Amino acid sequence: MRVPRRIATISVHTSPLDQPGTGDAGGLNVYVVETARLLAARGTEVEIFTRAVCRDTPPLVELEPGVLVRSVVAGPFEELDKASLPEQVCPFTLEVLRAEAASEPGRYDLVHAHYWLSGKVGMAVSARWGVPLVQSMHTLGAVKNASLAAGDTAEPTSRIREERDVIASADRMIANTAEEARQLVRYYGADPERVRVVNPGVNLSVFRPGGDARARLGIAPGAVVLMFAGRVQPLKGPDVFLKTVARLVTEAPSLRDRLVAVMVGGPSGSASRADPDRMLQLAASLGIRDLVRFEPPCPQPALADWYRAATLVLTPSHSESFGLVALEAQACGTPVVATAAGGLRTAVRDGYSGVLVDGHDPGSWAGAVRSLLSSPGRLAALSAGAARHATAFGWSATVDRLATVYTSVMREADARVGA
Numbered sequence: 525m526r527v528p529r530r531i532a533t534i535s536v537h538t539s540p541l542d543q544p545g546t547g548d549a550g551g552l553n554v555y556v557v558e559t560a561r562l563l564a565a566r567g568t569e570v571e572i573f574t575r576a577v578c579r580d581t582p583p584l585v586e587l588e589p590g591v592l593v594r595s596v597v598a599g600p601f602e603e604l605d606k607a608s609l610p611e612q613v614c615p616f617t618l619e620v621l622r623a624e625a626a627s628e629p630g631r632y633d634l635v636h637a638h639y640w641l642s643g644k645v646g647m648a649v650s651a652r653w654g655v656p657l658v659q660s661m662h663t664l665g666a667v668k669n670a671s672l673a674a675g676d677t678a679e680p681t682s683r684i685r686e687e688r689d690v691i692a693s694a695d696r697m698i699a700n701t702a703e704e705a706r707q708l709v710r711y712y713g714a715d716p717e718r719v720r721v722v723n724p725g726v727n728l729s730v731f732r733p734g735g736d737a738r739a740r741l742g743i744a745p746g747a748v749v750l751m752f753a754g755r756v757q758p759l760k761g762p763d764v765f766l767k768t769v770a771r772l773v774t775e776a777p778s779l780r781d782r783l784v785a786v787m788v789g790g791p792s793g794s795a796s797r798a799d800p801d802r803m804l805q806l807a808a809s810l811g812i813r814d815l816v817r818f819e820p821p822c823p824q825p826a827l828a829d830w831y832r833a834a835t836l837v838l839t840p841s842h843s844e845s846f847g848l849v850a851l852e853a854q855a856c857g858t859p860v861v862a863t864a865a866g867g868l869r870t871a872v873r874d875g876y877s878g879v880l881v882d883g884h885d886p887g888s889w890a891g892a893v894r895s896l897l898s899s900p901g902r903l904a905a906l907s908a909g910a911a912r913h914a915t916a917f918g919w920s921a922t923v924d925r926l927a928t929v930y931t932s933v934m935r936e937a938d939a940r941v942g943a
Contacts, residue, residue, distance in 0.1 A: 535552070536613070538639075551849075557587070560587070562923040570591050571592045638662060656937050666684055691713075701870040725917045726917050751831070766803060769783070785817065788819045832856045841868065844866045844868050850862050855914035859906035
């Protein structure tokens with residue numbers, strides 16, 4: 525079957541050059557970079573179009589052989605709030621079309637767009653080029669609105685409407701989990717025949733058990749380390765993490781002398797974000813400021829050390845299309861306590877690689893954590909199960925499935941032309 529020679533990947537609102545954990549950079553960035561690298565290694569070139577936010581960023585950056593990042597000028601050279609980005613979709617689209625027009629005809633065999641803003645661009649350029657559009661949403665406005673965190677802002681109806689248009693136009697929708705596939709059908713009326721489930725992966729050569737991470741990070745061998753990682757925004761539940769820590773030391777005062785609460789991440793979202801400064805204030809008001817260690821976002825090898833140093837990783841997100849943090853932690857052999865919501869039900873195998881908690885009540889979370897801390901045998905079994913569970917989610921398996929989707933949708937496009 526024909527495979528794509530070159531793919532145009534669209535990522536308007538966040539660049540693969542950005543450090544995950546800050547701004548809008550997160551699991552989507554990791555997904556785009558890891559899949560592009562493996563596709564290139566298999567002979568399919570990938571060109572990633574993203575919006576330029578810094579005047580000093582070169583317009584073309586070769587991430588590695590076969591992976592090219594094109595930073596497109598659309599709007600001011602600065603990070604924009606997502607609410608301001610839709611007005612940049614048209615100028616961004618024109619620049620993508622201009623880049624293709626400067627090349628030989630038929631430069632791209634396929635467009636893969638990530639997030640709904642990119643989907644709007646993907647709709648226009650795929651139609652203009654006469655190539656299939658594959659769409660990954662990563663988050664869905666209607667799903668976010670169904671489980672809003674306190675202090676978070678509902679997604680506007682305009683986004684829901686635009687998402688529906690993108691989903692109806694795409695030749696294939698990529699859902700991270702079976703749950704997301706059901707949400708696409710339920711909330712947006714997606715055609716089930718056009719939806720394919722492709723689980724994201726984890727870099728198993730970076731995220732793996734082993735090594736004396738605590739010594740490198742200056743953490744006592746006998747400490748109880750609870751960790752939160754990711755963008756610090758209401759959606760991710762950083763306040764739930766801190767309130768859980770406070771509840772634990774209130775109910776089990778003996779923990780205070782050996783408990784370390786680590787938060788690895790940077791600010792994200794709107795002006796009402798739960799940024800690190802606000803989390804510092806919350807920790808102080810809860811009487812646990814002395815227990816909390818705030819760390820900036822870091823490259824994957826350093827992040828893997830934090831996971832290895834942790835006793836448990838807590839992921840109290842209000843919604844997740846998948847939950848790469850949970851998967852990365854488990855790949856390092858660290859059990860996860862996560863919300864029983866969205867993709868976390870797939871990323872974490874309840875009772876085998878971690879524990880799923882209903883809702884966001886700090887008392888329930890503290891009870892789940894305390895139960896694990898009081899049972900070393902169960903904790904050890906979950907640690908072993910976490911590492912085994914994660915091995916089924918390597919990026920190579922993700923790209924295998926993506927390649928199948930690509931060849932299938934290209935075959936259908938060829939058949940339409942032939943007819």
